[in-house]
Amino acid sequence: MSQPAPQLILVKDFMTASLVTFTPDMSILDAVYQLVNHRISGAPVVDDRGQLLGMLTEKDCLKISLLAGYHGGTDGRVSELMSQNVVTVDAHMSIIDLAQQFIAQPYRRYPVLKDGRLVGIISRRDVLKALLKR
Numbered sequence: 001m002s003q004p005a006p007q008l009i010l011v012k013d014f015m016t017a018s019l020v021t022f023t024p025d026m027s028i029l030d031a032v033y034q035l036v037n038h039r040i041s042g043a044p045v046v047d048d049r050g051q052l053l054g055m056l057t058e059k060d061c062l063k064i065s066l067l068a069g070y071h072g073g074t075d076g077r078v079s080e081l082m083s084q085n086v087v088t089v090d091a092h093m094s095i096i097d098l099a100q101q102f103i104a105q106p107y108r109r110y111p112v113l114k115d116g117r118l119v120g121i122i123s124r125r126d127v128l129k130a131l132l133k134r
Contacts, residue, residue, distance in 0.1 A: 015120035
C-alpha cells in the first residue's frame with residue numbers, strides 16, 4: 001500500500017492576519033512604543049489604502065534611539081527609517097519553500113501578499129509551528 005501524499009501546508013494557514021501596521025507619517029517614538037507594547041520586532045508600513053510601502057523594525061528604531069541618546073531628543077517619521085525594498089511572500093507559498101527561504105535570507109519575517117494586497121505577516125516562529133504540526 002502506498003502512503004497518502006502529505007498535505008501541502010501553505011503560508012496563509014500559519015501567517016498572522018491581525019496586524020499592527022504603521023503609516024509613513026507616524027512618529028518614530030510612537031512606532032517604538034507600538035513595537036514594545038505589542039512585543040513584536042517589526043511591522044509593515046502601509047498607506048491609507050492599506051498598500052504595503054515598507055517595513056519598520058526594532059533595528060531601524062535602535063538607530064534613531066541611539067542618535068537621540070547622544071544628540072538630544074530627535075524624532076523622525078517612520079518614512080525616514082523604514083526599509084522600502086521589502087521582500088514579500090505569497091499567501092499560497094508552501095511552508096517548506098518558505099523555510100528554505102528563511103535559511104537562505106537574513107529576514108525574521110515576511111509580509112504576506114494575496115493578489116498584490118497585504119493580508120498578513122509570517123515569521124520564523126510561525127514556520128517552526130507549522131513544521132511541528134507537519
